[in-house]
Amino acid sequence: MPPVRTSIFELLKIGPGPSSSHTIGPMRAGYDFMDRIRELPDNIRLKGEDLEIRLFGSLSATGEGHGTPRAIMSGMIGFLPDSCQPDILSQFDDKDAPFELDIHGKVITYHPGDIIMDAVQHDYPHSNTMIFRYKAGDEILLERMYFSVGGGFLRWQGWEEPERGEPQFPYKSxxxxxxxxxxxxxxxxxxxxxxxxxxxxxxxxxxxxxxxxxxxxxxxxxxxxxxxxxxxxxxxxxxxxxxxxxxxxxxxxxxxxxxxxxxxxxxxxxxxxxxxxxxxxxxxxxxxxxxxxxxxxxxxxxxxxxxxxxxxxxxxxxxxxxxxxxxxxxxxxxxxxxxxxxxxxxxxxxxxxxxxxxxxxxxxxxxxxxxxxxxxxxxxxxxxxxxxxxxxxxxxxxxxxxxxxxxxxxxxxxxxxxxxxxxxxxxxxxxxxxxxxxxxxxxxxxxxxxxxx
Ligand code: SF4
Structure with a gap:
């Protein structure tokens, strides 16, 4: 096992409640996915018509109560946890209210209620799994599986520890x-x-x-x-x-x-x-x-x-x-x-x-x-x-x-x-x-x- 490499500010993060794994992690996922759509080549990005977001495990079981959909929506419109104020989040309280998501020349209408609460029991590697898809009809243009692993930390399939300097005093215990x-x-x-x-x-x-x-x-x-x-x-x-x-x-x-x-x-x-x-x-x-x-x-x-x-x-x-x-x-x-x-x-x-x-x-x-x-x-x-x-x-x-x-x-x-x-x-x-x-x-x-x- 590698030594501890967590930063102080990964542990002590500022952000909206009520649950870091249900709000801060998903908000980062929403922000990240929109960023990745914007990075797609024009011919793919402009083809997209729809978004599919599925929540699993405890995100599905208790996500509504924890405000997960509104956190994802806030992330998708460009807010990160430490810049997000309660009034930004509360605009997504109405599940049926349509929001226009701007993807560099492409606008997609999405409602907080479109987020699917999928299976509570599943076989994905982490309980708090989210699958984001950018689609044109049935064709998936971009898919990413995220894991909200607790404390607001976000991982995804294929995630690797970010490159950073070595700790001067490495320790595991x-x-x-x-x-x-x-x-x-x-x-x-x-x-x-x-x-x-x-x-x-x-x-x-x-x-x-x-x-x-x-x-x-x-x-x-x-x-x-x-x-x-x-x-x-x-x-x-x-x-x-x-x-x-x-x-x-x-x-x-x-x-x-x-x-x-x-x-x-x-x-x-x-x-x-x-x-x-x-x-x-x-x-x-x-x-x-x-x-x-x-x-x-x-x-x-x-x-x-x-x-x-x-x-x-x-x-x-x-x-x-x-x-x-x-x-x-x-x-x-x-x-x-x-x-x-x-x-x-x-x-x-x-x-x-x-x-x-x-x-x-x-x-x-x-x-x-x-x-x-x-x-x-x-x-x-x-x-x-x-x-x-x-x-x-x-x-x-x-x-x-x-x-x-x-x-x-x-x-x-x-x-x-x-x-x-x-x-x-x-x-x-x-x-x-x-x-x-x-x-x-x-x-x-x-x-x-x-x-x-
Ligand atoms: S771990 Fe569960 S019971 Fe404990 S504070 Fe978090 S949500 Fe509440």
């Missing part, structure tokens, strides 16, 4: 990462930064500028969420809870029980923004976009953390996310919610420990403890909406992350018997053994027992 840290007497965030620079060619200043944009987006999601009241979109009629929770925390001066209420309020806030289709940061996915922001907001607003501490904590959190992605998965469709809220909680615990000044052993222990207690967590969103159990689950993930940090930073490091590599291995195996019905298909669990929502 936490054990190898620690060897580099010891041998080079460096800190975890320095190594992640050095690898990012050698792989992408970015300077430290450029990385920090982009990281600050990520931090601002996380903070804005929390700020908006604690101020916004009302009912979330979709048929469930779910009440936003963050503002009420925040007011209670404020009355208790964010101390004692008020401290816990504040963590809950901040996680609920960012998750409710995600459920509204507003801009969040995949950390590591949209569905889990409330966990890290909750602790980040807590650290900045109530614990006096400096910007550099926040940046360094996020870089340490990325190390955990990279390892989980590399050796297991961060996709609910592949391994259930342990890969989303579980990984987010581990990243948040590491973030908290590192930003508070603890070194890599406490940071690793905090991440390990957090993920250990999410093993086996299934993904069964009610009605296919990233609301129940997702929103409260983010609050639970944030509280567990804080508690994992408390355990890891209070007890002696030698008490720790499970290392991060082992728990990631267990997560991967648990994901393999998990029934497909519990992997973002809404075919089991809460999605079935609360089907009347």
């Amino acid at each position: 936490m054990a190898q990462l620690k060897d580099h840290l010891r041998a080079n007497e460096m800190r975890l965030h320095e190594l992640i930064l050095a690898n990012e620079m050698s792989m992408t060619g970015m300077t430290k200043d450029e990385i920090y500028t982009d990281l600050d944009h990520v931090i601002e987006t996380m903070e804005r999601a929390v700020e908006l969420g604690i101020q916004t009241t009302g009912i979330l979109p979709g048929p469930i009629g779910l009440q936003r809870k963050a503002p009420v929770m925040y007011e209670r925390a404020k009355k208790e001066y964010f101390q004692g029980p008020g401290f816990l209420k504040a963590i809950n309020a901040y996680a609920l806030a960012a998750s409710e923004e995600n459920a509204s289709g507003h801009c969040v940061v995949t950390a590591p996915t949209c569905g889990a976009a409330g966990v890290i922001p909750a602790l980040l907001f807590m650290l900045k607003r109530h614990m006096g953390a400096l910007q550099d501490e926040i940046r360094e904590g996020l870089l340490a959190a990325c190390a955990i996310g990279f390892l989980c992605k590399h050796n297991a998965s961060i996709s609910g469709a592949e391994v259930g919610c342990q890969g989303e809220v579980g990984v987010a909680s581990a990243m948040a615990a590491a973030f908290m420990a590192y930003a508070r000044g603890y070194r890599f052993q406490v940071t690793e222990n905090a991440a390990e403890i957090a993920i250990e207690h999410h093993l086996g967590l299934t993904c069964d969103p009610v009605g296919g909406y990233v609301q129940i159990p997702c929103i409260e689950r983010n609050a639970m993930g944030a509280v567990k992350a804080y508690n994992a940090y408390v355990i890891a930073s209070t007890l002696d490091e030698s008490y720790q018997k499970v290392d991060l590599d082992k728990v990631i291995q267990a997560m991967a195996q648990t994901g393999k053994d998990m029934s497909r019905n519990y992997k973002e298909t809404s075919l089991a669990g809460l999605a079935v027992s609360v089907a009347d929502c």
Whole structure:
């Protein structure tokens, strides 16, 4: 297996909710396919009359509820996730509204409702498969099979790892990462930064500028969420809870029980923004976009953390996310919610420990403890909406992350018997053994027992 080559900004991506694999990945697919049509020779491009788009697996099972068609349409008219505002997406809410797609001299009329929700069970290499076809009658002029593999990452048939520089400190596991840290007497965030620079060619200043944009987006999601009241979109009629929770925390001066209420309020806030289709940061996915922001907001607003501490904590959190992605998965469709809220909680615990000044052993222990207690967590969103159990689950993930940090930073490091590599291995195996019905298909669990929502 090659070393970890994921970039920080592939893991922490800015984009619209509510589900990175159902919105950010498909939006990129829509954008990419239109680009490829435009690159066809004139004689082929101008022949085209129609588009056929088919969604499979969990995209088919829960794509409507997750807003996949409107994300694809937004991509097809030229928007990418980090430039896409909610009003762009909402123009595609009417499934029957016709849209004229401009393909360099060729205009094709397409409706969001034309996207076909195909088989949930299939044999394609990844659950979240999309097939795009550009056609003239029955003749297929261009076909591309895309895979939305979680966290907003997009792959396609024949995809190869993009060429980029080699990581300065290659690693595949936490054990190898620690060897580099010891041998080079460096800190975890320095190594992640050095690898990012050698792989992408970015300077430290450029990385920090982009990281600050990520931090601002996380903070804005929390700020908006604690101020916004009302009912979330979709048929469930779910009440936003963050503002009420925040007011209670404020009355208790964010101390004692008020401290816990504040963590809950901040996680609920960012998750409710995600459920509204507003801009969040995949950390590591949209569905889990409330966990890290909750602790980040807590650290900045109530614990006096400096910007550099926040940046360094996020870089340490990325190390955990990279390892989980590399050796297991961060996709609910592949391994259930342990890969989303579980990984987010581990990243948040590491973030908290590192930003508070603890070194890599406490940071690793905090991440390990957090993920250990999410093993086996299934993904069964009610009605296919990233609301129940997702929103409260983010609050639970944030509280567990804080508690994992408390355990890891209070007890002696030698008490720790499970290392991060082992728990990631267990997560991967648990994901393999998990029934497909519990992997973002809404075919089991809460999605079935609360089907009347
Ligand atoms: S249950 Fe977890 S994995 Fe599934 S959609 Fe919700 S947050 Fe994502």
